Amino acid sequence: MKKKVLNCLRAIRKNVVEYIITNRLFISYVIMALLGTMLVRKFTVGSFFSFKPFITDLGIILIVGGLGYFVKPKNQFKYYFIWLIIFTLINIISSIYYTFYTSFASFGELGTVGQAETVTGSIFEKLRFVDIMYIFFPIIFYLIHKKLLSSSYYYFIDKIEKGKKMLVTTVLVGVLCLAYSFGVATGTDYSRLAKQWNRIYIVERFGILMYQFNDLVQFLTLQTSSLFGYEDAEAAFNEYFDAKEAPEENEYTGILKGKNIVFVHMESMQTFLMDLEFNGAEVTPNLNKLASEGMFFSNFYPQVSTGTSSDTEFTLLTGLMPAASGAVFTSYYDREYFTIPKYLSNLGYYTFSMHGNYASMWNRNRAHPSLGYDGMYFEESYTYTDADVVNLGINDRLFFEQVIPIMENIESTYENYMGTIITLSNHSPFSIGSEHSTLDLTSYYYTVDPLTGEVTEHAEDYLSDSSVGEYIKSANYADMALGDFLNYINASDAFDDTVFVFYGDHDAKLSRSEINYLYNLNPETGEVYEEGDPNYVEYDYYAHELNKNTPLIIWTKDPELRNVFQGEITYTTGMYNVAATILNMYGLYNKYTMGADIFSVKDDNLVVYPNGNVLTNKVYYNNSTGEYKVLNDETLDEDYISTISATAEKILDISNSIIVYDLLDSVEMSEE
Numbered sequence: 001m002k003k004k005v006l007n008c009l010r011a012i013r014k015n016v017v018e019y020i021i022t023n024r025l026f027i028s029y030v031i032m033a034l035l036g037t038m039l040v041r042k043f044t045v046g047s048f049f050s051f052k053p054f055i056t057d058l059g060i061i062l063i064v065g066g067l068g069y070f071v072k073p074k075n076q077f078k079y080y081f082i083w084l085i086i087f088t089l090i091n092i093i094s095s096i097y098y099t100f101y102t103s104f105a106s107f108g109e110l111g112t113v114g115q116a117e118t119v120t121g122s123i124f125e126k127l128r129f130v131d132i133m134y135i136f137f138p139i140i141f142y143l144i145h146k147k148l149l150s151s152s153y154y155y156f157i158d159k160i161e162k163g164k165k166m167l168v169t170t171v172l173v174g175v176l177c178l179a180y181s182f183g184v185a186t187g188t189d190y191s192r193l194a195k196q197w198n199r200i201y202i203v204e205r206f207g208i209l210m211y212q213f214n215d216l217v218q219f220l221t222l223q224t225s226s227l228f229g230y231e232d233a234e235a236a237f238n239e240y241f242d243a244k245e246a247p248e249e250n251e252y253t254g255i256l257k258g259k260n261i262v263f264v265h266m267e268s269m270q271t272f273l274m275d276l277e278f279n280g281a282e283v284t285p286n287l288n289k290l291a292s293e294g295m296f297f298s299n300f301y302p303q304v305s306t307g308t309s310s311d312t313e314f315t316l317l318t319g320l321m322p323a324a325s326g327a328v329f330t331s332y333y334d335r336e337y338f339t340i341p342k343y344l345s346n347l348g349y350y351t352f353s354m355h356g357n358y359a360s361m362w363n364r365n366r367a368h369p370s371l372g373y374d375g376m377y378f379e380e381s382y383t384y385t386d387a388d389v390v391n392l393g394i395n396d397r398l399f400f401e402q403v404i405p406i407m408e409n410i411e412s413t414y415e416n417y418m419g420t421i422i423t424l425s426n427h428s429p430f431s432i433g434s435e436h437s438t439l440d441l442t443s444y445y446y447t448v449d450p451l452t453g454e455v456t457e458h459a460e461d462y463l464s465d466s467s468v469g470e471y472i473k474s475a476n477y478a479d480m481a482l483g484d485f486l487n488y489i490n491a492s493d494a495f496d497d498t499v500f501v502f503y504g505d506h507d508a509k510l511s512r513s514e515i516n517y518l519y520n521l522n523p524e525t526g527e528v529y530e531e532g533d534p535n536y537v538e539y540d541y542y543a544h545e546l547n548k549n550t551p552l553i554i555w556t557k558d559p560e561l562r563n564v565f566q567g568e569i570t571y572t573t574g575m576y577n578v579a580a581t582i583l584n585m586y587g588l589y590n591k592y593t594m595g596a597d598i599f600s601v602k603d604d605n606l607v608v609y610p611n612g613n614v615l616t617n618k619v620y621y622n623n624s625t626g627e628y629k630v631l632n633d634e635t636l637d638e639d640y641i642s643t644i645s646a647t648a649e650k651i652l653d654i655s656n657s658i659i660v661y662d663l664l665d666s667v668e669m670s671e672e
Contacts, residue, residue: 504550
């Protein structure tokens with residue numbers, strides 16, 4: 001018996017050694033490809049080895065590699081090398097994209113590639129070595145090939161390789177790997193794979209290669225047949241909105257009738273800045289003044305996807321969510337949408353947008369007319385030199401200075417108007433805007449001589465050169481420009497019947513570790529306090545997500561309305577609540593929004609994020625992990641979590657169907 005076992009082990013060993021010797025190129029391809037997928041997971045979602053995505057990636061790599069046995073051994077290197085290049089590009093793009101957007105690239109976002117020139121500085125500022133290290137795998141593979149080429153490997157393999165047998169065996173093993181992966185998948189796994197909007201979850205569960213393959217299939221499906229799934233989408237759309245009831249009037253209904261309104265889009269301005277002071281100076285003194293004079297929504301959260309600023313514009317004006325894939329402004333701008341500009345235009349309002357960059361940025365020259373803007377005052381409307389450019393266009397201070405006379409002319413020409421002013425200077429890379437701030441971020445600490453008791457003051461400025469420090473100073477500069485704008489408004493004889501809505505368009509896209517440096521900076525060493533240190537401040541995933549809120553402030557010179565738009569509003573509010581809230585103030589109602597008037601739902605509001613996360617006044621729910629953080633002392637049951645999760649999924653599905661299938665084109669824009 002013992003002899004049989006030993007013989008069996010020897011036979012297995014012989015077969016393994018023989019397989020390795022005769023398949024060195026193929027094995028090298030598998031190892032290089034698999035390592036790349038494991039590392040991209042490690043440096044994005046933080047999981048180097050997780051069995052399910054590992055086995056899925058392995059299955060795809062084996063199937064693709066197995067087909068290489070169709071090729072003669074002397075040409076197999078070219079086949080495997082091409083596929084390694086493809087996998088490497090997927091890894092590099094995924095890594096860079098995740099660094100910039102905390103998400104994964106989609107074929108539907110090919111239309112946004114043209115925006116890369118406007119944010120090149122931001123990309124290079126955030127670029128890490130780990131984002132491009134995947135290029136070493138094809139290089140290593142090439143060196144292995146050269147080594148094999150210098151030996152008699154290819155001549156030897158050409159004589160003995162059984163291509164058909166190896167093809168069938170390798171592909172079969174790959175299929176079995178995929179069969180296992182999908183066989184143990186849950187209904188939730190299949191649902192999220194089909195809907196594709198929770199990209200992080202898909203990569204964590206199925207791996208980066210399956211994510212990209214699935215995304216390509218969905219992209220091609222929509223491209224080849226725009227009616228694919230239309231009937232099901234329309235049925236779900238009708239069922240959802242047939243069940244929706246108009247809210248009752250509230251204390252703000254109709255309060256803005258006959259008033260002008262101007263939205264001021266504040267680039268990358270977050271609320272936590274308003275609580276910061278350095279050496280007696282506020283970071284955002286003008287924003288703080290606005291909040292004290294107007295109605296300040298302190299728990300206001302943007303709901304952006306890869307379209308960033310353009311997603312905010314779209315969601316704010318329509319009350320819909322961003323597209324599940326791609327950006328509405330570039331991929332779906334030609335659909336029918338019911339927007340604030342269109343509703344007010346029907347009341348005789350002149351509608352306009354202003355921006356200190358090219359009209360082509362985020363395809364606004366096409367998207368803005370589609371959303372209902374009559375006039376656009378972009379880069380060509382202003383006088384400036386190259387020296388006046390800060391970041392993506394004309395600096396905010398000069399921009400606001402030239403905006404005022406245009407707005408005064410609009411007021412003298414039109415009885416009523418609605419407009420959007422889009423700022424630029426606080427865009428990443430924040431190092432550019434920070435150079436124009438005089439804010440002193442120096443930290444002071446004291447030491448005591450143990451012998452003499454003499455106290456010595458020390459000054460260090462570690463913060464200014466950090467990512468978060470540059471952001472703080474850049475925001476300070478943007479706030480100074482905002483102060484100029486408010487001075488112009490207050491000094492002007494115009495705008496007495498105008499309400500201004502100031503809002504931060506999205507967070508700064510800084511990582512948790514970058515923001516943590518602000519809260520845990522040790523001024524003596526320049527390092528961060530570690531957990532356990534008495535000065536340590538816990539800044540976990542949930543703290544970081546909740547810290548992404550931005551200011552929303554309604555402010556006016558009108559003395560009567562100033563008494564109304566006053567105080568802090570603590571309701572948990574999303575960007576998609578703005579359209580319904582503002583339209584109600586004009587006595588208008590748009591049935592086809594995903595967000596409700598915040599003064600109707602109040603504390604019962606849900607803020608849904610494009611990745612399926614949900615925020616309420618009770619909980620922050622992480623859709624990717626299924627975990628959540630309770631925000632008060634209330635005890636929540638699982639029914640509450642499952643209910644808000646299901647509601648979020650429905651909102652995302654219906655909203656995306658409206659965008660992709662142009663469902664509003666078949667209904668009327670009601671004003672009842």
